[in-house]
Amino acid sequence: MADDARIDTTAKAADMVRTRLDSGSLVTMRQVPFVVIDDLDGLDMAALWPFVKEEHKLAALKQWAKVTGHKRAMKGATIKMVDETVV
Numbered sequence: 001m002a003d004d005a006r007i008d009t010t011a012k013a014a015d016m017v018r019t020r021l022d023s024g025s026l027v028t029m030r031q032v033p034f035v036v037i038d039d040l041d042g043l044d045m046a047a048l049w050p051f052v053k054e055e056h057k058l059a060a061l062k063q064w065a066k067v068t069g070h071k072r073a074m075k076g077a078t079i080k081m082v083d084e085t086v087v
Contacts, residue, residue, distance in 0.1 A: 014029045017029040
C-alpha cells in the first residue's frame with residue numbers, strides 16, 4: 001500500500017482524472033492561468049505600468065485631476081482649465 005501511495009503522489013493530475021465516458025467523450029484535466037489581487041497596495045506598480053493601456057492611464061490621470069480640482073501639476077502631464085466656446 002505504501003508503494004501504491006508513493007506512486008500516486010508522482011502521477012499527473014490529468015492521468016488520475018482521465019476517464020472515457022460511454023458516449024466516447026474523454027474527461028481530463030489541464031492547468032489554466034489564475035490571477036487575483038490579494039493586496040492592491042502590495043503590487044509593484046512600476047513593474048505593471050508598462051502593461052497598462054494608454055487610454056487607461058489617461059482615464060486615471062483625468063480622475064486624479066478631477067479629484068484635485070485641476071489645480072495640482074503632475075510631471076509628464078498638462079493639467080489645467082481651458083476656455084471653451086459654448087453655443
